[in-house]
Amino acid sequence: MLMSTRTKEIIQIIILEHGYITMKKIADKMKISERTVYRNMNEISDVLAEYDLTLETVSKKGVKIVGSGKNREELKLYLEAEVYTQVVEPKERRNRILFELIHSENYIKAEALAIDLKTSLPTIRNDLKKISELCESYQIELVQKKGEGIYLKGHQKERDCLLVNILRETIEIERLLSWMDGNTESFHPFLLDIEEKYGYADMIKRCHKSLQNLNMDFEEAGYYMEDGSYLEFVILTALMIRRNQMGKSKKEINQLDENISKEEKQLTKRAIQYLKREFMIDFKDYDHKELCHMIHILSMPTLSKELTAQTYELRGKVRKFIEHVEEEMGIYLSQDQKLMDGLVAHMDKALKRIRSGMSISNPIIREIEKDYKELFQIIKRSARLVFSEDYFPEDEIGYLVLYFAVSLDNITKKTFRILVVCSSGMGSSKMLASRLEREIPEIYVRKIVSLIGLGKEDLSDYDLILSTIPLYLDQEMYLKVSPLLNPQELALVKEKIRRHKHKTLRRIEERGKDAERWEKMNGMLALARLNQFTQQAMKIIENFTILSFSKDASEEDVVDKIGEICKNCGFELVREQNEINQGKSMESYFVIPATKVSYFEYFSKDVKEVMLMVCYFKGEEVYDWNSEEMIKSMVVMVYPEEVNDLEREIINNITDLIIEDSNMIDLIEKGDKDGICQSLSFQFMEYIKHIM
Structure with a gap:
């Protein structure tokens, strides 16, 4: 049975628990994110199934392994066996191969790697091709010798740099730091090998202990190191000392970068003082230069420090x-x-x-x-x-x-507008509003209303509605929460805010896809297509019409009038198959949430071009025949069953404007033909500007 290292560790944590354990507790123990734990759940279930065990999940309690005690013991024995790593992910496998090669002074046979990693020889050979490409960027050569095996050829310093990159890529910062602090629970196969097989774990931990005080020196000098850079610095320094002890120092003395500051040189001296005190060794000139170079590369001046x-x-x-x-x-x-x-x-x-x-x-x-x-x-x-x-x-x-x-x-800070709806009194509403603003600083509660007062609100003025009672609104528009706002509800609100903040990015992505289609054309063709787009857009605006009805008009009156317009354009509105309140057309008919406007799409192979019209009930509110909501106008979009790219872009622009723009909704509710045409013109012009 194959499983990733992380999956093995998670199962070990769960199986040792007598009851349920939360994802957060697992993540904290492993020094990883909850999201990472969730990603391994499917693989964990597959492993448990091999032993007739299941993973039971209960909301708010967590997970636990369910099954016979005998099967649990068999699984525990298997996990405790001396096979520490069973690699299944390609990147994890390649890092394991590299880790072995970096530490080996001799050739390693590909067949031996295949056996150790429980994979095929062709898979290992394919991995070696990718490893070879990576090694080139470190000035290391992957030598493959027939009959001998594979070997890394290059100076120990370059091999050490590659090793540090593998450790940083494979092990979470929190876990690596915890291991340096002496926490034996921070298990990882690479760290175990460094401890027991290669024997330089103590050197890394001693470097960490001696260089911790350097953080204060950095602060005084107006510099800082991020956690990841600090870990790199510690491990690279330990490996430099190890190279010296092994007689493998790279003694070429290169000139220091002329941009190295006096503060960085002073920090190098302080680092050497700390290291000398710990290791009782002398540092050569090339060691000074190497440490200074590392500090220059890995540290940064604080933002308040004046730029040179x-x-x-x-x-x-x-x-x-x-x-x-x-x-x-x-x-x-x-x-x-x-x-x-x-x-x-x-x-x-x-x-x-x-x-x-x-x-x-x-x-x-x-x-x-x-x-x-x-x-x-x-x-x-x-x-x-x-x-x-x-x-x-x-x-x-x-x-x-x-x-x-x-x-x-x-x-987008302070732009997330909340409406709170509460029926149990203003006290509980204030409590909810206060909790929200305390927990999520970037929001503000714009208004608190009762259920009765909700009907008077323009819901387009808010980004989210929170209610302590069920509402008749679409579930996408509101969240039902308790006045005390429990952690799960708070998480849901934060997720809504995250999506709101990335609306801009989604618009960028959609616009990028449109622009990409234009960029693939040559200049003359792009101009021709742009001309076609402009002509079609103008034709839709010129032919746009408002159909006026009294508030007593029936559904049949409306459909007949639309059918008359369609007939004048050379096709029949086939009501038997596409009646507004029956069959497939229901998929293309809806009332736009929080508005007095409904939207009806009709498409057919008989339709030759895109048409747009608005049915206006002369400012009166009438019952929509399907939803029984009150509406003032109905938008009608008619287009061919098969549309080309240009027609699709035009339709998307129109529907985006109608559904997302509150000003356009207002114009449609008022039956303002000139205003609607003007808005459409601006929408098309903005689109052309973006793709140009």
């Missing part, structure tokens, strides 16, 4: 970078001074890392790519355009994305 003259040119490039990003996004960010200062400080170090051949691991790169999909691609293109002489790996791009994500968050 050497960063003036970089600031200009960063400004161009921001301008390029905002041009693609359509959002103005240049006035965000924190974004500028943060990027300058980060880029300064990132470029030094890239140019010195050091790589950085981003442990949340996959989450960043998923949550900021289009923004990630925009920043990747912009970085490689502005900094064309330097190659930014995706892990570095991920960190740049976070700077822009923070800036976008600042743009």
